[in-house]
């Protein structure tokens with residue numbers, strides 16, 4: 669269950685950073701009446717705020733999803749206006765690659781740029797310790813590679829993504845696996861969390877029943893928990909210990925900054 673913001677998560681430090689509806693000068697183009705903001709407008713506010721941290725000459729990890737898309741759009745806009753220069757983007761998925769190419773953002777990869785100055789990406793869940801679930805959009809592996817290589821990883825979310833603990837929403841915790849004998853891997857994943865009533869489902873494309881295939885040619889098993897999956901680090905280690913698992917969608921202790929846009933304003937929390 670998503671936790672209503674700002675009853676938790678917004679630290680005193682973050683509260684001081686909240687942009688109230690009256691501080692229009694801080695966001696001259698981003699402050700319509702807060703009560704009328706849609707979820708997508710909140711995503712855009714968080715994304716635009718994150719782009720303020722991007723400086724000319726930086727190598728920038730470009731996230732994936734409907735929130736990160738706004739950040740990519742904004743970076744392109746600032747490049748076109750000459751307000752940012754010499755940016756190199758490292759896309760975290762083929763879809764973001766396509767978006768960035770269409771907008772004229774110069775791109776590279778981790779082979780050529782192994783150190784990323786800043787990465788900006790959305791998340792599916794954010795807990796009070798700034799741990800994340802990512803990958804409901806299917807790009808968790810490249811996202812994790814790029815974000816692990818980043819000096820600063822900024823997470824951008826609307827307030828609906830805030831949770832008290834990961835996996836407790838009953839929504840999917842994605843695991844990328846190799847296609848070979850995927851049913852066997854699915855069963856082994858379920859067995860790891862049998863006490864938490866874990867059910868795994870192969871992600872499929874629409875109603876076709878065809879497996880969803882990631883940018884890396886793999887499948888995704890979505891894990892659903894009835895109970896608590898327990899200690900995150902232990903859960904992570906257990907999942908990664910299974911042969912056939914490529915990566916999972918828990919991003920533990922990776923985010924440096926979380927920007928949350930909610931009806932009351934924007935909070936920025938740094939680790």
Ligand SMILES: O=C(CO)[C@H](O)[C@H](O)COP(=O)(O)O
Nearest residue numbers: 733734735790803805806807
């Ligand atoms: O992890 C992701 C994609 O793999 C996305 O960041 C996550 O799913 C959030 O997406 P959105 O911004 O559309 O809510």
